[in-house]
Amino acid sequence: MEFKKIFEESFHSKNYVISVCISSNAIQLNIIEKASEIIWKGSFPCNYIEEMTSKTGNFKNFKVFCKMLVSGLEKTSQSIIIDILTQEEFENIRNDKKPGKSLKLYMIINYIVEFDKVHYLLTLSQANISIQDKTQDIHMLQNLQKELNDLRLVKQEKTIMEKRLEGIISLRDKEIYYLTKEKEELHVDLDKIKTQMESIIEELESQAKITTVKIPKIDEELRARNEKLERKAERLKKEIKDLKNEKKKNETQICQLENELKYFYENAKSSRSKSTTRVKYENSGVYESRDLTNQLSKLRTLLDISNN
Numbered sequence: 001m002e003f004k005k006i007f008e009e010s011f012h013s014k015n016y017v018i019s020v021c022i023s024s025n026a027i028q029l030n031i032i033e034k035a036s037e038i039i040w041k042g043s044f045p046c047n048y049i050e051e052m053t054s055k056t057g058n059f060k061n062f063k064v065f066c067k068m069l070v071s072g073l074e075k076t077s078q079s080i081i082i083d084i085l086t087q088e089e090f091e092n093i094r095n096d097k098k099p100g101k102s103l104k105l106y107m108i109i110n111y112i113v114e115f116d117k118v119h120y121l122l123t124l125s126q127a128n129i130s131i132q133d134k135t136q137d138i139h140m141l142q143n144l145q146k147e148l149n150d151l152r153l154v155k156q157e158k159t160i161m162e163k164r165l166e167g168i169i170s171l172r173d174k175e176i177y178y179l180t181k182e183k184e185e186l187h188v189d190l191d192k193i194k195t196q197m198e199s200i201i202e203e204l205e206s207q208a209k210i211t212t213v214k215i216p217k218i219d220e221e222l223r224a225r226n227e228k229l230e231r232k233a234e235r236l237k238k239e240i241k242d243l244k245n246e247k248k249k250n251e252t253q254i255c256q257l258e259n260e261l262k263y264f265y266e267n268a269k270s271s272r273s274k275s276t277t278r279v280k281y282e283n284s285g286v287y288e289s290r291d292l293t294n295q296l297s298k299l300r301t302l303l304d305i306s307n308n
Contacts, residue, residue: 003066006147007073011084018084020073022066029124031084031105040105042124058111058118065120072109081110 003022008015019030027044046062053060060068072080085093087104109120 003070005070005073006151009073009082009084012086012089014084014086016084018073020069022070025062027066027069027122029107029122031107031124039127040124041127042107042122044122053120056118056120058116060120068111068120069109079112081112083108083110 002024003020005020007018007020009018010016015034017032017034019028019032021028025046027049029040029042029044031040032038033040049062049065050059053065068077068080069082071077072082085106085108087106090104090106103126105124105126107122107124109122111118111120
């Protein structure tokens, strides 16, 4: 696990700058008290960490402990609380005050679990500062201050970006809400259309069944009508044929009567000077011609009726 980060925190009314550097086999801590610019340093190898946690009765391997330390500094877990105490503050808590300077600083990792609380103690020593070391530490402090300022800017930018992201998420959530609502409305409309279509299909199926039942009856009725019309047509054809034959017969009779009438008129003209007996005979012939004329008129009438 490789990790390097600077934190700025306040503990017991003191402001500290905490530099954490974690490698695969050790933890390096540098803590500066900002008001006094005093520096405490501590290096904790992997075996030291695991031995220390084992003594507490709650063993943690090196990787797990590193994750707990970072989580406590970043305040991402409610189960882990970091505290920093000077030597004097630590002795006051233990009621074991010793005379002399406060040359040590204690970082306490409090691990709180259900029905239990474990304290992991990391002891840092005040750095022995020569003029050269002091100059280096001043440079280190300036660099740390610069990194801390950069981190503050990054944090501010992060806050701004988070707010922007919240705004974007809010707009997206609104859009999702409206799209979801529209989707639900479309589903409702689709269900209505499906219901209407099912009703129409049922009605068409019902009409199709009725039509299927009616078709044979209609076919039967049409067949009976056709047969009736065919019989009527045959009868009319026969009547027409009979009428044509009768017409032909009447035309023949008319023609014969006309010839006889013509012949009678011609004979009547040539026999006007004969005897009374012949006159009587002629009168009877006139009566006969009148009868023939009447019959001819009747035949023509019948012929006209048959033509119509």
